[in-house]
Amino acid sequence: xxxxxxxxxxxxxxxxxxxxxxxxxxxxxxxxxxxxxxxxxxxxxxxxxxxxxxxxxxxxxxxxxxxxxxxxxxxxxxxxxxxxxxxxxxxxxxxxxxxxxxxxxxxxxxxxxxxxxxxxxxxxxxxxxxxxxxxxxxxxxxxxxxxxxxxxxxxxxxxxxxxxxxxxxxxxxxxxxxxxxxxxxxxxxxx
Amino acid sequence: xxxxxxxxxxxxxxxxxxxxxxxxxxxxxxxxxxxxxxxxxxxxxxxxxxxxxxxxxxxxxxxxxxxxxxxxxxxxxxxxxxxxxxxxxxxxxxxxxxxxxxxxxxxxxxxxxxxxxxxxxxxxxxxxxxxxxxxxxxxxxxxxxxxxxxxxxxxxxxxxxxxxxxxxxxxxxxxxxxxxxxxxxxxxxxx
Numbered sequence: 001x002x003x004x005x006x007x008x009x010x011x012x013x014x015x016x017x018x019x020x021x022x023x024x025x026x027x028x029x030x031x032x033x034x035x036x037x038x039x040x041x042x043x044x045x046x047x048x049x050x051x052x053x054x055x056x057x058x059x060x061x062x063x064x065x066x067x068x069x070x071x072x073x074x075x076x077x078x079x080x081x082x083x084x085x086x087x088x089x090x091x092x093x094x095x096x097x098x099x100x101x102x103x104x105x106x107x108x109x110x111x112x113x114x115x116x117x118x119x120x121x122x123x124x125x126x127x128x129x130x131x132x133x134x135x136x137x138x139x140x141x142x143x144x145x146x147x148x149x150x151x152x153x154x155x156x157x158x159x160x161x162x163x164x165x166x167x168x169x170x171x172x173x174x175x176x177x178x179x180x181x182x183x184x185x186x187x188x189x190x191x
Numbered sequence: 192x193x194x195x196x197x198x199x200x201x202x203x204x205x206x207x208x209x210x211x212x213x214x215x216x217x218x219x220x221x222x223x224x225x226x227x228x229x230x231x232x233x234x235x236x237x238x239x240x241x242x243x244x245x246x247x248x249x250x251x252x253x254x255x256x257x258x259x260x261x262x263x264x265x266x267x268x269x270x271x272x273x274x275x276x277x278x279x280x281x282x283x284x285x286x287x288x289x290x291x292x293x294x295x296x297x298x299x300x301x302x303x304x305x306x307x308x309x310x311x312x313x314x315x316x317x318x319x320x321x322x323x324x325x326x327x328x329x330x331x332x333x334x335x336x337x338x339x340x341x342x343x344x345x346x347x348x349x350x351x352x353x354x355x356x357x358x359x360x361x362x363x364x365x366x367x368x369x370x371x372x373x374x375x376x377x378x379x380x381x382x
Contacts, residue, residue, distance in 0.1 A: 010365075016228050017362035017370055018209010037207050040231040042243060042327060050241065050329070052233060076376065083378050132323070136233060138241070140327070158364055171208035171362075171372065174201075176380045179208055179351055181362065182373025185267065187274050189367045 004150045006120070011146040012041035013156065014073060014120040015049065017181060019169035020082065023051060024104070024113050025062035025069045031113045033102050034059040035086030037172045039071050047143035049124060054137055058090040064133070067126045068111065069141060072118040075152075076180055077166040083176060107145065119149040119167060160184060195341045197311070202337040203232035204347065205264060205311040206240065208372060210360035211273065214242060215295070215304050216253035216260045222304045224293050225250040226277030228363045230262055238334035240315060245328055249281040255324070258317045259302065260332060263309040266343075267371055268357040274367060298336065310340040310358060351375060 006014065015021070021039045025032060038052035049071060053060040063069045074082050084100040093099060104113035107123070114121045124141025132138040152159055152167050160168055161184045171179045197205065206212070212230045216223060229243035240262060244251040254260045265273050275291040284290060295304035298314070305312045315332030323329040343350055343358050351359055352375045362370045 013364050016364050018228075037209075038232050040241065040243075041229050042329065048327075050231065052231075079376060079378050083380055087380055136239075136331070138233065156365075157368065158370070160370060165374075168373070170376070173204050173207050173349060174347075176378045177348065178376045178378070179349070180373040180376055182359070182371040183356075185270060185361070185369040185371055187270050187367050187369070189274055189278055 001149050001151045003147045006146040006148050006153070007156070008047045008143055008146060009045050010156045011047040011122055011143045012044055013158070014122060014146060014148060014153065015039060015041050015071070017158070017169070018171060019073045019181070020172040020178070021071045022074050022082065022085065022115050022118065023053065023059055023069055023071060024115055025059050025066055026111060026113050027062040027065040030062060031097065031104060032059045032062055032090045033085050033097060033115055035082050042140060048127070049122060049141050049143060051139050051141070052137050053139050056089070063126060063139060069124050069126065070112045070114055071122045071124065072115050073120040073169055074115070074118050075167050075169055078117050079170055079178060082170060107147070110145065119152040120147070122146045192340050192342045194338045197337040197339050197344070198347070199238045199334055199337060200236050201347045202238040202313055202334045203235055205313060205337060205339060205344065206230060206232050206262070208349070208360070209362060210264045210372070211363040211369070212262045213265050213273065213276065213306050213309065214244065214250055214260055214262060215306055216250050216257060217302060217304050218253040218256040221253060222288065222295060223250045223253055223281045224276050224288060224306055226273050233331060239318070240313060240332050240334060242330050242332070243328050244330050254317060254330060260315050260317065261303045261305055262313045262315065263306050264311040264360055265306070265309050266358050266360055269308055270361055270369060273361060298338070301336065310343040311338070313337045
């Protein structure tokens, strides 16, 4: 596998089918990762995203302080880690990332950590909007770089029909219940 | 099948796995329906959602004028209609809903049309926010009532493993390419 750049105007496709994401951020020497279901594309160009970050989430403070975050798309083989980082806070588990087997990496030129083993990454610069952040816990980011695992996303399209289940995306409901993305379905556009 | 009420505090679960939705609205005697991929839960209680409505979308003007909209979750057997209502505007196709076989119904006490054959419906009162609407095309609604087809969503949970493919949700990418929601996966919460 190789991590390939995704053109920014196609970055929305990494989130368009509604996968559960991991949110990562770093301020000074503190790195953290949380799970989020409420992440969504907002604009094609310049590429923008929204994500809801609860006031209880430690990662939120890292986003606010650094002005940067990444959204990344985890897969079936990471499902226990996704639940673990989504259930436990860095406040109570200062060694959380090691405990749960989260390995981070960095892309050249960026200070925001990315999570190994995911299949897509969107590196985002926070567009500060105090009303949205305070009233709605809603954070808006401009996607400044995006990458994908070329086994799973190639030539601007997901390739889920050609990969094993372990590499398919997760779609969370509640209470530990996920659904895995299923079969492709192609239809003609327009009547 | 029967359409059952969904408790408002569980309404987020209808969108949590990231399905493509249909957005419906009515102002005076004009009804319309469009497709949207960028819809997301925003708050558990009071239940709130976001949806991105482009300035080109006729439905957007109906939402702005009436202050109401509905999000609903279509399924595989409706896929051609989803693409059709997403591709063609009421401006060019004044008879669009009939042409594309969209049948509407109303729940008692509400003036916002709902689309037959979907499996979940969230009826929303617009929370007007001019900055979000103008700068980001982002609309926020409070969910005031929600319903689901009890073959597919029961006791607060989706039942996708027990229904035929025709009743599974659609997850759009681009260019007529969808993925269907797949198998369930249950894991323990927390370490």
